Structure formats: C-alpha cells, structure tokens
Amino acid sequence: MIPRFFCxxxxxxxxTVELAAEAAHHALKVLRVGAGDTAILFDGRGGQWxxxxxPAGKALRxxxxxxxxxxxxxxxxxxxxxxxxxxxxxxFVVQKAVELGIARIQPVAARxxxxxxxxxxxxxxxxxxRNIAIAACEQSGRNRIPAVAPIxxxxxxxxxxxxxxxxxxxxxxxAGGFLRDVATPDxxxxxxxxxxxxxxxxxxxxxxxxxxxxxxxxxxVLRTETAGPGAVAAMMALWGDW
Numbered sequence: 001m002i003p004r005f006f007c008x009x010x011x012x013x014x015x016t017v018e019l020a021a022e023a024a025h026h027a028l029k030v031l032r033v034g035a036g037d038t039a040i041l042f043d044g045r046g047g048q049w050x051x052x053x054x055p056a057g058k059a060l061r062x063x064x065x066x067x068x069x070x071x072x073x074x075x076x077x078x079x080x081x082x083x084x085x086x087x088x089x090x091x092f093v094v095q096k097a098v099e100l101g102i103a104r105i106q107p108v109a110a111r112x113x114x115x116x117x118x119x120x121x122x123x124x125x126x127x128x129x130r131n132i133a134i135a136a137c138e139q140s141g142r143n144r145i146p147a148v149a150p151i152x153x154x155x156x157x158x159x160x161x162x163x164x165x166x167x168x169x170x171x172x173x174x175a176g177g178f179l180r181d182v183a184t185p186d187x188x189x190x191x192x193x194x195x196x197x198x199x200x201x202x203x204x205x206x207x208x209x210x211x212x213x214x215x216x217x218x219x220x221v222l223r224t225e226t227a228g229p230g231a232v233a234a235m236m237a238l239w240g241d242w
Contacts, residue, residue: 003031004040004048004138005062006145011043015064017051024060027053033060042143046071072141074101074240077188080228081106081157083195086114089225094129096229098136098146101236103188105129107151112197122151154203161190162210168192170199170207171231173221175214179234182215189235193228 005023019027027033033053041062042048047069051062080097084090084107094105107126109116117125130148137145152160161168166188192212199207208214217231236242 002038002040003027003033004042004141006134006138007041007043009043010045011041011049011064013064013067017041017062017064019060019062021058024058027060028055028058042137044143044145046143048143071143073103073144074236076101076185076235076240077103078232078235078240079104079106079188079190080232081108081161081190081192082228083108083110083154083193083199083224084113084115084117084151085195085224090125090129091132092225093228094132094148095136097232098133098142099140100229100232101142101240102146102232104147104149105133106149106157106190108154108157108192109151110154110195110203111200113195117151126150155206158206158210161212164190166190168207168210168212169215169231170194170204170212171217171227172204172214173198173216175216177213177215179215179217179231179238182238184239191228191231191235193224193231196224 005019007017011017035054037053039051039053039062040048041051041064047067049064050066050068051064054061054063080102082090082093082105090107097105126148133146133148167185168190170192171194192207217234222230
C-alpha cells in the first residue's frame with residue numbers, strides 16, 4: 001500500500017517539499033521507505049499528489065510528480081456533536097468518525113461529562129484530536145480534513161445550533177423514532193451524543209427546544225464512545241455512499 005502524508009501547506013506542480021519531522025521519522029524508521037519510492041501527499045484542499053521520495057539523513061524530501069483529483073467525501077454532510085467522555089475515549093471517537101466520513105466534530109461539555117477541560121489544556125487537547133483526524137485521513141484515503149471545533153459548553157452550543165439550518169438529531173435510549181424511519185435528508189445533519197451518564201432531563205429539554213429530534217439506533221444501549229460512530233455508520237449506510 002502506498003503511504004500517504006498530509007502537508008499543512010499548499011502543494012503546487014513540480015514542487016519539492018520536505019515532510020514534517022514526525023512524518024519523516026515514521027516513513028524512514030517504520031515504513032522503511034527508500035530513495036525513489038512513491039508516496040501520496042495531500043494538503044486538505046482536495047485531490048492528492050503522487051510524489052517520489054528522497055531521504056536525506058533524518059529528513060525526507062518529496063518531488064511532486066502528478067496530481068490526481070480523486071475524492072472520497074460522502075454526499076451526506078454530517079457533524080458529530082460529542083459530549084466529552086472520560087479518559088482517552090474521545091481519541092477513538094474522532095478516529096472512527098473521520099474514517100466513516102464525518103464532515104465536522106464539535107466537542108461539548110455536558111453536566112455529566114467526567115472530564116473538564118478549559119484554557120490552554122483544552123486547546124492542547126483539541127489540537128491532539130485534530131492530529132488524530134489528520135492521521136485518520138492519511139489511513140482512510142480522505143483528502144479533506146474534517147474540522148475539529150473548540151470545546152463548547154452544551155448550552156452555548158445549543159444556542160448556536162438553534163440558529164443553523166439543517167436536521168438535528170440526539171441519541172436517546174428509549175426514544176420512539178428510529179433512523180430507518182427518517183426520510184432521506186437533503187440538508188446537513190447534526191448528531192448529538194451524550195456522555196457516560198447520559199444527558200440530564202433539563203439538557204434533553206433544551207436540546208428539543210433547539211430543534212433536536214430524539215432517535216435511537218436500535219434496541220441496545222451503546223456506550224458513549226460507540227454510540228456516535230455506530231450512528232454515523234448507520235447514517236452512511238442509509239443516506240451516504242455505502
């Protein structure tokens with residue numbers, strides 16, 4: 001399989017670029033690439049470049065050879081709004097949601113969220129999740145990086161969501177509606193998933209007032225780190241490109 005690398009700067013025909021130190025180390029020490037090997041580079045603006053690699057000590061340069069306008073973005077524009085889970089579960093959520101085709105991830109802090117992040121600590125964690133999204137794009141063949149937005153308190157997010165266009169769903173065990181009963185949407189979708197202990201009743205009422213419709217994926221109650229990717233997979237199967 002040809003290795004893929006994200007470049008955080010615009011790529012142009014005939015350019016020679018130097019891969020970031022971490023990407024170069026992975027390519028040289030883990031993938032064991034050599035002079036003349038081929039790689040795929042992309043800059044997140046769409047499409048990808050075939051490149052020839054040239055190691056230079058610890059550095060790795062790539063000569064851009066040919067542009068390919070290939071895309072694998074789904075027609076469904078889906079935002080996953082994930083209440084912060086405990087530990088490193090959000091890493092898993094971001095990785096799998098990106099692999100499945102999510103367009104945007106919005107982390108929110110709910111009342112029952114175990115983890116509390118603010119200030120510089122929150123900024124570092126969001127940057128960490130953005131790097132996970134980049135790695136997931138490199139692995140899955142996506143050439144556009146889904147946005148990982150800064151963390152918002154749930155009431156703050158609901159105030160913004162209420163003014164946006166599109167469909168809004170909230171995962172709620174025991175809800176009467178099923179995904180399979182929803183007509184094929186023709187607008188962007190926002191999917192809200194709660195933390196380990198679920199949303200408080202007041203939060204559910206606030207989400208409903210902001211235009212969120214309660215749905216259930218099936219008869220089983222899923223963990224927070226499974227509910228989001230599971231629902232995304234179901235939506236992609238019903239309305240996406242599966």
